[in-house]
Amino acid sequence: MLNLILKRIAAAFFVFIGATFFTYGMMMFAPGDAALEIAIARYGGHDRVDGATIEWIKKKEGLDKPFLYQYCHWLKRVVVLDLGISLVREEPVWQLIYTRFARTFELALSAIVIALLIAVPIGILGGVKQGSWMDSMGVTIAVIGVSMPNYWLGLVLIILFSVKLKLLPVFGYGDWRHMVMPAITLGTALTAYTTRILRSAIIETLQSDYLIALRARGISNRLVLGKHILKNALIPVVTVVGLEFGMILEGAVITETVFAWPGIGDLMVTAVSDRDYPLIQGLVLFTAMVFVLINFLVDVVYRYLDPRIRLS
Amino acid sequence: MTLNKHVLLVENLVVDFPGMPTGSSVLRGVSLSLKQGEILGIVGESGCGKSVLARSLIRLESPAKIISGSILLDGQELTTKSQRELWRLRGRKISLALQDPRSAMDPIFMMGNQLKEVVSISHTGKSGKKQCNADILRKIYTLLNGVGIASPKERCRQYPHEWSRGMLQRAQLVMVSSASPEVLILDEITSALDPTISLQILDLIVRLKNEQNTGIILITHDLSIALEICDRVAVMQKGRIVEMGKVRKIFEQPVHPYTKLIVSCQGEEGCRGQLSEIRG
Amino acid sequence: MNVRSALKNPLLIAAVVILFAVIVITLFGSMLAPHDPVETDLSVRFNPPSLKYPLGNDSLGRCLFSRILCGARMSIGLGIAVVLFSCFLGVTAGLISGYCGGFVDELIMRIVDIFFSFPEIVAAMAVAGLMGPGTLNLFFALSFVNWTRYARLVRGITLSVRERDYIKAAQLSGVSRTVTIIRHILPANLSSIIVLTTIGLAKAILAVSALGFLGFGIQPPDPEWGTLLMEGKDYILSAPHLSLYPGIAIMLSVLSFNLIGDALRDIRSRQR
């Protein structure tokens, strides 16, 4: 059992290294000379930069060394969370990231709460009463929810609530009224996705053979539903939660841009438009790390729930 | 042997699949009776409706539907009972064991856990919860030893995929008979097993009949199994019982042509003669 | 829900009609457009929908309807290209790693894990940011994360099909490894790949237009649904219709692909 956990950790570590290697590799494709860019950003303007300073930066940053050396040099700093200085904001990248991540997490949490409140009942009822009008209504709304581009939904909400009804502020970060629309925008796709997966998980579990055997042995319906079906249906749901975090991150990038919500997504957009390389690199690395961690946790929970694949 | 009372009486039971064309129902008027402490064998080729019959007797026949006919279990009419009332009957008065033992167990719960679920139905211990649990566990270990599963304590902590099919079938037998029901329906429980293992299971069935005096309906496609342990045999073809009677009589003087064919196929030279006109 | 009853479901019929319209617009969009999508006419700025301009005009007086028609070629076209490329790459990787097993399988799966840990849009933005926006960069950015989905699906199915008896029979009768993969294993995957491609297409269109909306997709002035929405966003107070209609176009096409994908999945699970 122990060496299985070790194997899973080793695999996750390999993915971590791969992600860092890939992130750093992307820098190589950046057009223009990295040293020039850093020099311009630090000392302002093309005219104030001459050959000597570029050479000096190159040596200091070790940009003239072979790629692998630069990568290791950079990796050593990454491990101690020193992701360099943002070219535009002069603040340490890590500082920027985790302050902004707190706000994205707030938004994500509210979206998840909305998703669970709506998706769980509709998903389960849809699965149990398959084919009823309630179920087909749920399925249709879910498909529309998944297909709706969340930035368009954001704009529609703004038109509706801010422009026409003047109930909610158009954008910005402040009290709860600022959070309503972004949470709804981010939550819609999440709710639709969870409803679909939950419904198919319930349907699949209801068709398994052992249910008839359980009832034939006299096990009460309450126990069959409450214990057996629930835990078996939990397994596909766990994988969904893992994927949901991916959707949240993607949704956050857009929702935060539409509502100017100061989160990690918004930071990413500004970083990319400013061509702020260290910040882009830091953000991509951070999201990759969050993902590797979440996939690892989902894998551990999945193996805990399903003994059949525990040792595979 | 004292005249045992009839525990199960079925009067021309008709069962149909919704959406099927009328007139081609799965069961076309099946009638049978089962006395206490008797093993009734139901023999038929695959597709003759014996599994649907098994599920209908315990009212788990959905998606099929009972059209007409009555099922009297110890005086109570099952066809009119609601699902809630049926819960109390299943396991205590009548229970059903299925063919593939591996798909009769929930794959993600420990075997001990699943055994406890069933055994606690019939456990009438008055003492506190913790004490009650210990009694149930002890009862499970004795039951498992009784059916020949060694070191039951470790086995109970394992999962269904770690047990062999033979052991799972024994566990299923323990589960369905733990509350000593009056009627026990066994749907082809030896077909998925190897010969020596199924011999052990048949031996367990006979022991069960003698100890608990239960009425057992043994459903199989293999007449030789019926000949081995059944008291009476019913031969089924396309949803109807074509012949029913004492085992010796059915084997020595079959009346219905279909029974003759099945009986002849058992013998050594048997079917060679009529091979030509039966196309595969 | 087999094929016949599938067609009775009204929603699905609507989806097929929309799909047909989307394909027509994607192929012949520019010919159908009543006006030149790029020609500006400041006199009719922000006009609401009128007879001459069915969906009104944008900030520079360009006909919104023709811009949507021409934009389809970019949004849908690029989406299809991304899906086809990542499907091809993912299926090949999945087949090889599923059939060969052992070290090859482990290696490919780890690479898939690495790519899987980058969310699609974040990766695309990173590439757009580092290599500069543009259609080709966008295409590579979206594809190199998307192929992992196909690789995992095909590997799973190949692993289960590989154990079947008819594969062993083929191996024994001297059928070579590649022929076995192409003639036996690929057809077994086909129906699942079709389902995933249809739903993948819906996701790709959303991703392409999302990146357009963020400004990293196709650069103005050539029209793309996402960029149309971005332009409309700034004038949301005065001319809301500018951002409403492109959004509806995106949603309808994505909805039709999703519905058809679901229908295909139901039919496939009935056959199993």
Next chain:
Amino acid sequence: MRFEDLDVSFLKIQNLAVKFHSGYRSFFRRLSFYAVRNISININRKETFCLIGESGSGKTTLVWAILGLHLFQEGRIVFDGQTIKQSNDPVHQKLKRSAQIVFQDPAASLDPFFTLRQSIEEPLRARGVGKKDRAAIAESLAAKTGLSYELLQRRPSEVSGGQNQRACIARVLSIKPDILFLDEPLTALDAIVQKQVAKLLCEMKRDYDLTYFLITHDLSLVKEIGTTVAVMYSGRIVEKAPKEIFFSNPCHPYSQALLSSVLKPGIWKGKRIVLKGEVPSPLNPPSGCLFHPRCFRKLPVCEKIAPESKTVATGHEVFCHLF
């Protein structure tokens, strides 16, 4: 490639062993166990060698090792005078080209997307036979195995189990094998269809003078068409004998238990022998003779020493301390 009858024993297997891995003891070292161990069999030309044993006894693993679908770690295989030292060496390729296999579940051994014609023609296609010849051979074989012409266009799901099995037999015969491995060919079929396919197998053996290697636990079939019988228990051979001797005088207790478990009349006369317990798990096999925990005629020595092969009569070997 045809073989003259120069050497009577056509295929010799000398203490073959197959090991499987089952997870890891430490981070790298892998736990392995013997699925099949010291198997020695001689199969003569035009014989029906029957290997009987219950599921988990390693019958299929042994056949797959002989056919190179599994690697074997110990032992030799002598085929047509040449010895095969390790899996998939050149001689082994020759054996694989002249051997074929018929599986238990006919529907699973035919590609669901192929028509029966395509399945039958596949081995020929792999050997580069032209399109016309392939079609001709397929049609003649289909007729010979009792498949009507228009069935050839159908898919396996549209035809009965019996017809699928006939298509499998046709496919196998298309490349005229010398030895045919039958892995429980009849168990998945209905009683009446089983008789017909058994009859077909006998005819094919006569027409193509094949050697059969039949795996089954259906002893009445062995009694009808078998010539020599070997009994396998938990990866080891426990008894080998010609059919007549085996059915008249089975020596090993497990063989007797197997025979007594056949409920059909005409196989076992005496009282049924009901064994106790389960087949031991190969991960930690019991010491000495593997059958001793369940043996009803156990001797003290059985628990300590594994029995050697003892010849009770000509061609009749038993691995038991009772003799």
